[in-house]
Amino acid sequence: MVKEYFKPTDVEEALGLLSAPGALALAGGTWALAFEGRDKPERVVDLGAALPRSIERRGEATRIGAYATFQEIIESAAAPAVVKAAAASMANRNTRNRATIGGNLGANKSCASLVPVLLALGASVESKARGKPSATMPLADWLSRPEGLVLTVIVPADAGVRAASLRASRTACDIATATAACAYRLEGGKLSGLRVAVGGFGPHAELRPDIAALFEGEALPPKADIEKAVGPLLAALADQRGSAEYKRLRGAALVADALYSAQELS
Numbered sequence: 001m002v003k004e005y006f007k008p009t010d011v012e013e014a015l016g017l018l019s020a021p022g023a024l025a026l027a028g029g030t031w032a033l034a035f036e037g038r039d040k041p042e043r044v045v046d047l048g049a050a051l052p053r054s055i056e057r058r059g060e061a062t063r064i065g066a067y068a069t070f071q072e073i074i075e076s077a078a079a080p081a082v083v084k085a086a087a088a089s090m091a092n093r094n095t096r097n098r099a100t101i102g103g104n105l106g107a108n109k110s111c112a113s114l115v116p117v118l119l120a121l122g123a124s125v126e127s128k129a130r131g132k133p134s135a136t137m138p139l140a141d142w143l144s145r146p147e148g149l150v151l152t153v154i155v156p157a158d159a160g161v162r163a164a165s166l167r168a169s170r171t172a173c174d175i176a177t178a179t180a181a182c183a184y185r186l187e188g189g190k191l192s193g194l195r196v197a198v199g200g201f202g203p204h205a206e207l208r209p210d211i212a213a214l215f216e217g218e219a220l221p222p223k224a225d226i227e228k229a230v231g232p233l234l235a236a237l238a239d240q241r242g243s244a245e246y247k248r249l250r251g252a253a254l255v256a257d258a259l260y261s262a263q264e265l266s
């Protein structure tokens with residue numbers, strides 16, 4: 001049962017309160033209270049007044065405060081269209097009104113809506129751990145060793161980069177069966193700087209340099225060839241959402257669709 005509730009106005013204060021054993025950092029609560037919350041932490045530290053939530057364009061990058069909700073990202077003039085599309089793939093409006101980008105990274109589920117596109121775009125995060133200065137690092141590094149709180153997500157929007165983010169699910173509101181995102185440039189008709197991220201094929205969504213290496217420096221092959229090459233690299237667990245084979249085939253088709261549907265960032 002929750003016995004203590006805090007709403008600090010400062011990140012260092014929040015980190016101090018979170019240092020107590022069993023304390024829970026609470027953002028929108030759509031993961032923490034619905035799922036992890038079943039364990040009912042005794043101390044809850046509400047991040048709402050301690051974290052930034054503004055979304056702003058600075059030069060060639062968009063800075064998204066960790067407390068920005070999915071709906072705020074969709075409605076922002078500053079967020080890249082491909083990130084908005086990934087946020088909109090969370091079909092439930094009630095959840096989008098509460099769920100934050102920081103919480104999506106903190107939960108880091110395999111089916112996370114924003115993680116694949118942020119990884120594909122080469123996003124970085126500004127984070128803060130207790131007693132340490134804030135640090136900026138690639139998102140992939142923070143996700144592999146999460147420490148402290150994410151303050152801001154920095155999304156590069158380099159001219160000429162094309163990107164896409166797609167998800168497959170049984171129904172719009174269901175958890176994704178597979179997600180795929182990509183980003184690349186076309187140079188002389190060939191893919192350059194290709195990054196591919198997939199979700200649904202392991203405990204977390206992740207960058208897949210092995211998939212990117214198949215197509216880097218090449219002209220985009222026909223979709224059927226992409227699916228044939230990517231399929232053997234994907235392995236999923238069978239569950240109520242589909243067999244391992246179905247998910248493998250669906251994931252490969254999603255990667256092909258993402259490569260073909262990538263649009264220049266706007």
Ligand SMILES: Cc1cc2nc3c(=O)[nH]c(=O)nc-3n(C[C@H](O)[C@H](O)[C@H](O)COP(=O)(O)OP(=O)(O)OC[C@H]3O[C@@H](n4cnc5c(N)ncnc54)[C@H](O)[C@@H]3O)c2cc1C
Binds near residue numbers: 092
């Ligand atoms: C009905 C329903 C539908 C859903 N659909 C989707 C979906 O389509 N796609 C999807 O991705 N998810 C979905 N989810 C899961 C959830 O909504 C997302 O993971 C959401 O982004 C979590 O954000 P939050 O702000 O609610 O985080 P919380 O639930 O408050 O926290 C999640 C975790 O992140 C940690 N955390 C929070 N903020 C930070 C931070 N700034 N730095 C570090 N750690 C932090 C918390 O301590 C906790 O461990 C759904 C959930 C529900 C209940």
